[in-house]
Amino acid sequence: MAELATVPVPPPHAGEEDHAHHGPQGWLKYLWSTDHKVIAMQYMFTGMFMAIVGGFMAYVFRMQLAFPGFEVPGFGMVSPGEYNALVTNHGTIMIFWVAMPVLLAAFGNYLIPLMIGADDMVFPKINRLSFQVFFVSTVVILASLFVEGGGFAGAWTAYPPLSASAEYNLTDLGSTLWLVGVGLEFVAFLLGGINFITTLMNSRAPGMRAFDVPVVVWMIVIASILFMLSVGPLLAGAIMLLFDQTIGTGFFDPAAGGDPILWQHLFWFFGHPEVYVVLLPAMGFVAEIMTTFARKKLFAYKTVIFTVVATGVLSFFVWAHHQFIAGIDPRMANIFTITTLLISVPIAELCFVYIATLYGGSITLNTPMLWALAFIAEFLIGGVTGIFLGAAGATIYFHDTYFVLAHFHYTFFPIAIIGTFAAFTYWFPKMFGRMMDDRLGKIHFWGTIIPFNFIFIPLFVLGMGGQHRRIYNYEHFTELAGPGFQNMRVLATVALLVMLLFQLVFFYNCFKSWRSGKRASSNPWRANSLEWTTESPPPHGNWRPDKMPVVYRGPYEYSVPDRDDDHWPQNAPN
Amino acid sequence: MNETSFFDGLIGVASSYAGEIDFLILVVLVSVGVWFIAAEVVFFWLILKFRAKPGEKAQYIDGKDKRHKRWVTRPHFAVLAFDIAIIVISFQVWHHVKIDLPDNPDSELRIIGQQWAWTFQHPGADNVLDTDDDIFTVDDLHVEVGKTYLFRLEATDVLHSFSVPVWRIKQDAIPGRSITGWFQPTEAGAFEVQCAEICGFGHGVMRAEVHVETTGEHTAWMVTNAPAAVANLEVLNNG
Numbered sequence A: 001m002a003e004l005a006t007v008p009v010p011p012p013h014a015g016e017e018d019h020a021h022h023g024p025q026g027w028l029k030y031l032w033s034t035d036h037k038v039i040a041m042q043y044m045f046t047g048m049f050m051a052i053v054g055g056f057m058a059y060v061f062r063m064q065l066a067f068p069g070f071e072v073p074g075f076g077m078v079s080p081g082e083y084n085a086l087v088t089n090h091g092t093i094m095i096f097w098v099a100m101p102v103l104l105a106a107f108g109n110y111l112i113p114l115m116i117g118a119d120d121m122v123f124p125k126i127n128r129l130s131f132q133v134f135f136v137s138t139v140v141i142l143a144s145l146f147v148e149g150g151g152f153a154g155a156w157t158a159y160p161p162l163s164a165s166a167e168y169n170l171t172d173l174g175s176t177l178w179l180v181g182v183g184l185e186f187v188a189f190l191l192g193g194i195n196f197i198t199t200l201m202n203s204r205a206p207g208m209r210a211f212d213v214p215v216v217v218w219m220i221v222i223a224s225i226l227f228m229l230s231v232g233p234l235l236a237g238a239i240m241l242l243f244d245q246t247i248g249t250g251f252f253d254p255a256a257g258g259d260p261i262l263w264q265h266l267f268w269f270f271g272h273p274e275v276y277v278v279l280l281p282a283m284g285f286v287a288e289i290m291t292t293f294a295r296k297k298l299f300a301y302k303t304v305i306f307t308v309v310a311t312g313v314l315s316f317f318v319w320a321h322h323q324f325i326a327g328i329d330p331r332m333a334n335i336f337t338i339t340t341l342l343i344s345v346p347i348a349e350l351c352f353v354y355i356a357t358l359y360g361g362s363i364t365l366n367t368p369m370l371w372a373l374a375f376i377a378e379f380l381i382g383g384v385t386g387i388f389l390g391a392a393g394a395t396i397y398f399h400d401t402y403f404v405l406a407h408f409h410y411t412f413f414p415i416a417i418i419g420t421f422a423a424f425t426y427w428f429p430k431m432f433g434r435m436m437d438d439r440l441g442k443i444h445f446w447g448t449i450i451p452f453n454f455i456f457i458p459l460f461v462l463g464m465g466g467q468h469r470r471i472y473n474y475e476h477f478t479e480l481a482g483p484g485f486q487n488m489r490v491l492a493t494v495a496l497l498v499m500l501l502f503q504l505v506f507f508y509n510c511f512k513s514w515r516s517g518k519r520a521s522s523n524p525w526r527a528n529s530l531e532w533t534t535e536s537p538p539p540h541g542n543w544r545p546d547k548m549p550v551v552y553r554g555p556y557e558y559s560v561p562d563r564d565d566d567h568w569p570q571n572a573p574n
Numbered sequence B: 001m002n003e004t005s006f007f008d009g010l011i012g013v014a015s016s017y018a019g020e021i022d023f024l025i026l027v028v029l030v031s032v033g034v035w036f037i038a039a040e041v042v043f044f045w046l047i048l049k050f051r052a053k054p055g056e057k058a059q060y061i062d063g064k065d066k067r068h069k070r071w072v073t074r075p076h077f078a079v080l081a082f083d084i085a086i087i088v089i090s091f092q093v094w095h096h097v098k099i100d101l102p103d104n105p106d107s108e109l110r111i112i113g114q115q116w117a118w119t120f121q122h123p124g125a126d127n128v129l130d131t132d133d134d135i136f137t138v139d140d141l142h143v144e145v146g147k148t149y150l151f152r153l154e155a156t157d158v159l160h161s162f163s164v165p166v167w168r169i170k171q172d173a174i175p176g177r178s179i180t181g182w183f184q185p186t187e188a189g190a191f192e193v194q195c196a197e198i199c200g201f202g203h204g205v206m207r208a209e210v211h212v213e214t215t216g217e218h219t220a221w222m223v224t225n226a227p228a229a230v231a232n233l234e235v236l237n238n239g
Helices: A002-006 A016-021 A028-032 A036-066 A080-116 A124-144 A172-202 A215-246 A260-294 A301-317 A332-342 A344-358 A367-390 A392-398 A402-432 A438-464 A483-516 B018-049 B066-099 B215-225 B227-238
Strands: B107-114 B117-122 B135-138 B140-144 B149-155 B160-164 B169-173 B179-183 B189-195 B207-213
Touching (some): A028 A036, A036 A080, A036 A124, A036 A483, A080 A402, A124 A172, A215 A260, A260 A301, A260 A367, A301 A344, A332 A344, A332 B066, A344 A367, A344 B018, A367 A438, A367 B018, A392 B018, A392 B066, A402 A438, A402 A483, B018 B066, B107 B140, B117 B140, B135 B140, B140 B215, B149 B169, B169 B179, B207 B215
Antiparallel strands (some): B117 B135, B149 B179, B160 B169
16 A cells, blocks of 8 residues: 555555555554554544543633632642643644544544545555654643643633743743644644545545535545645744744744734634634534435535535635734724624525435434434534624624633534534444444433533623633632622533533443444445445455445435335445 | 613623624624524424334435525525624624724723733823823723723733723733723723733733722812822821
8 A cells, every 4th residue: 555655646446455464563553554544543542532631621620610719629729820721721632632633634534535435545654644743743732731830821822922922921831832732733634634635536436426425525625625725824823933932033022023913813814714624524424424314315415515615715714703802903803794794604504404404304313313413403503603703893792701612612512522423423333343332322412412501501691791711710800700600600510520421421332332332234324325335344445355336326315216225325336 | 871781680781882782782692593593493393303204215305406495595595684784783883882983082091901910091180191190000990980081002011901891892902002992981880800811820810990980089089199199198108
């Protein structure tokens, strides 16, 4: 397989026999493997580990907010500096080390070759390099938490001058390591993105036309394009900020003629498309799962693809809605109010298409389907609350309050947590060759979804009451210290504890199903796309050499009239 | 002037434009609320109605047919119409609060954020900023109810954000710049200022108070806190 790295356009199904026996053996294969499935699992488990780290941080600062002045079990007293470092790194880790690696890298790596009928990515060595760089970035960000002065504490948006000078942020080494870690992470995903795009373009199975590609593959590839187009300015900005921190340049220092707002533009020019970078893969999972368990063709496939492209283009023109009151020319806010509210149209359209897909279906509510449906139900809340914040006039009040925080958790939680659980439970039989326990899966589902709403609905109310973010103890504020507000903080924290507790069910279910679950057939869900035409789990090279798939139709031909079977695999000649 | 808003019970309304911002938020709430409830109702109804039944096959609808497609296209034009309505009202509010500054403000202030306190520069008895009788305070802003104030917002070190929730005012302060804004308090009393932009270790305690006073109270405060009076007092105390 390694030879393929230098071949610009690999012939379909190349080198099947060769690469079954090449490459490192034993445990080394996990370190040096170029198999896209192994790399996917490396990203998946690194992401899950980081989710535990980020979840622990949420536990610590929610405990501090609910019970200020008490020791947090497992952490101790939370100082204001530690509190700032916890919220900063919770945000950074959850977005860059959980959402990105799991949604984009793990599932992108796992699904793209399998769903387009390729034996691997087109650049397997670049793929391996991508994970290795990502792994180094993980070590750097984790190390940054333990250096003298503690982890970076200037919020995940890292606005200078606070982030640019240890004199202000008091975390000399922490802020530099944070920046290096984030920069390396970007490099890793640039390497991965090149692979995703090239693989979709060049390695589709014979017969697979552009509109026979499953929506999730399109979404992951469009997300990669958005990422690669938006991250350049921020990577440049990160290097400028690193120079400001370490060698005394003044790109963002007004005293030296720099401009702190320049960073905000560079950050959000990336930061807003980034929302769609993680949203699109999750919407892709939901499309695959909903069509499978409603036994329905996806409503208006081409509309979905074109709408996603339109969303992607529009997402490059909304960034300054994060900066309405940041000191930009107030007349600019008008332009960005218009673009921001306009982006609600394609997103609403996508939600309508998904809802319309259910019409006339034959819906089975098993664990993956519950997660997929919950994604739509919960993401709608995140979507509609975004309208408040897109309207500049309302943002004067809501900016940097808990209303914003609750809003984006209602988008990111469905994306990164609900979307991931949907995909994980749906593809678990393919990945590990065993069925997951559906009853435990449903217990975990309800034990996650119900507390999730009890965490964030109170935070909407607190935001409406004027509570600002990133304040370690609201006892100092008479208008916010009342028992009504404090009870809501306690409610949110207790709900978080319940939700975290129910994650044990998930880990137990994974372990139990992996050890002793029912063996999965190659196509347990009777789905159409190509990954279900090979064994579970797929062998190295994905299909046996004589069984590489050929594609005859699109992936959503469910319940076709005049056919006995209610599914019609893409590779079935008739 | 006691306006009511749907924020009643959560937070007070104490400036001339707070009610406008609340009205905009209410308009958004109603329009997206209608959509949200409609979408969720249809969504759950479909899940209940189209549960799998033995022997019953799902329908084959590809969504290319115009008769089907309009179920998606018509709502999205309606979403667009709601968006435009929100944009229009948002523009009006935004212009009034952030772009159109009052022509004849009653007074002018300077607000300076630094790690981790607010300094307020009041114009003093002559009502002119940057003269000898200016009154400087830390973490206490004194203004008169019903008067229109122009403020110049500055920062000395990192970003801060001046936010008085009951006034619905918020503006980031940026080192190297002086940002002009305005407000008109309509309720007397003491209200809280929060720093709304993370500014380091002490961000969580960067609290100040605005004291909105009647004309009599405000004049009295100005007299006792005038630089000359304070200097005399210090001489008396030390002497």
